[in-house]
Amino acid sequence: MNIGAASEGSGLPSKTIRYYEDIGLLVPRRAENGYRDYTTDDIHCLTFLGRARKLGFSIEECRNLLSLYLDKQRSSSEVKSLALQKISDINERLQELTAMRDMLQNLARECHGDARPECPILEGLANAALLKESR
Amino acid sequence: MNIGAASEGSGLPSKTIRYYEDIGLLVPRRAENGYRDYTTDDIHCLTFLGRARKLGFSIEECRNLLSLYLDKQRSSSEVKSLALQKISDINERLQELTAMRDMLQNLARECHGDARPECPILEGLANAALLKESR
DNA sequence: CCTTGACCTTCCCGTTGCTGGAAGGTCTAT
DNA sequence: ATAGACCTTCCAGCAACGGGAAGGTCAAGG
Numbered sequence: 628m629n630i631g632a633a634s635e636g637s638g639l640p641s642k643t644i645r646y647y648e649d650i651g652l653l654v655p656r657r658a659e660n661g662y663r664d665y666t667t668d669d670i671h672c673l674t675f676l677g678r679a680r681k682l683g684f685s686i687e688e689c690r691n692l693l694s695l696y697l698d699k700q701r702s703s704s705e706v707k708s709l710a711l712q713k714i715s716d717i718n719e720r721l722q723e724l725t726a727m728r729d730m731l732q733n734l735a736r737e738c739h740g741d742a743r744p745e746c747p748i749l750e751g752l753a754n755a756a757l758l759k760e761s762r
Numbered sequence: 763m764n765i766g767a768a769s770e771g772s773g774l775p776s777k778t779i780r781y782y783e784d785i786g787l788l789v790p791r792r793a794e795n796g797y798r799d800y801t802t803d804d805i806h807c808l809t810f811l812g813r814a815r816k817l818g819f820s821i822e823e824c825r826n827l828l829s830l831y832l833d834k835q836r837s838s839s840e841v842k843s844l845a846l847q848k849i850s851d852i853n854e855r856l857q858e859l860t861a862m863r864d865m866l867q868n869l870a871r872e873c874h875g876d877a878r879p880e881c882p883i884l885e886g887l888a889n890a891a892l893l894k895e896s897r
Numbered sequence: 898c899c900t901t902g903a904c905c906t907t908c909c910c911g912t913t914g915c916t917g918g919a920a921g922g923t924c925t926a927t
Numbered sequence: 928a929t930a931g932a933c934c935t936t937c938c939a940g941c942a943a944c945g946g947g948a949a950g951g952t953c954a955a956g957g
Binding site for chain 1: 806809810813814816817818827830831834835836837838839841842843845846848849852853855856859860862863865866867869870873874875876877878879880881882883884887888890893
């Protein structure tokens with residue numbers, strides 16, 4: 628199967644698939660004419676990788692997950708600990724983003740948003756004290 | 763004031779401050795010996811930039827905010843609309859992250875996490891149907 | 898048989914926002 | 928005079944690709 632069909636089948640752009648080969652994540656065989664030739668197993672792996680990426684796993688984590696996926700002897704605990712770690716990473720990121728948003732909301736709420744130059748948002752950015760709470 | 767003191771005063775690494783000069787965000791005057799020379803106003807700007815970055819504004823948005831900050835004629839509505847846009851960006855990202863986390867939690871909950879090879883997490887990544895709901 | 902257009906190949910640059918390091922100049926204190 | 932703590936520039940690299948150029952290949956149609 629050529630890379631176009633592999634792209635179609637996995638939902639990943641050709642560029643991404645070539646990149647995954649560059650970094651040794653999934654290296655297909657080559658046809659006589661030099662074209663990449665993907666098996667249906669390869670497509671499954673690519674699809675697997677796409678899903679894992681969408682769930683927020685980094686490339687290196689995906690490499691790890693893929694080798695676990697292909698290793699029929701692996702223990703489920705190895706995979707679960709990766710997943711739990713990722714969940715806690717995401718929770719941390721969620722907290723950070725929520726804190727940012729709340730801060731911005733506090734500043735925006737104080738701002739008239741009219742033609743006058745007084746702007747509590749800029750003042751907040753210029754003055755740490757205003758950023759602290761402003762509740 | 764040398765870059766070291768500017769770093770101290772603004773809380774930004776020297777490398778970052780030089781980078782901001784490279785991209786024309788804040789260009790200080792130079793002393794006779796070629797060293798960068800920061801004024802206290804420059805330090806305020808750097809501090810302002812650092813805060814805006816922490817709140818999730820991109821460099822280009824910061825460039826915009828800084829010029830608004832320095833323009834005493836600006837209207838507060840310009841700033842507010844930037845802030846509101848950023849808030850809605852963050853909310854979108856929050857939703858994505860929450861969806862990822864919930865998916866992972868669904869998968870992890872089904873996984874024994876023991877020495878056996880059966881792993882619903884990997885199966886979920888391999889099989890779209892399992893990713894859908896699995897509630 | 899030739900051409901057209903859709904594929905495919907490699908290669909290199911750009912993105913975002915820095916961070917690290919090397920090679921060298923300057924300043925201050927001993 | 929020399930050490931060390933600064934400072935300078937430039938070069939390279941991170942993640943995870945995307946865009947685009949220059950060129951090879953293949954299948955269909957005239």
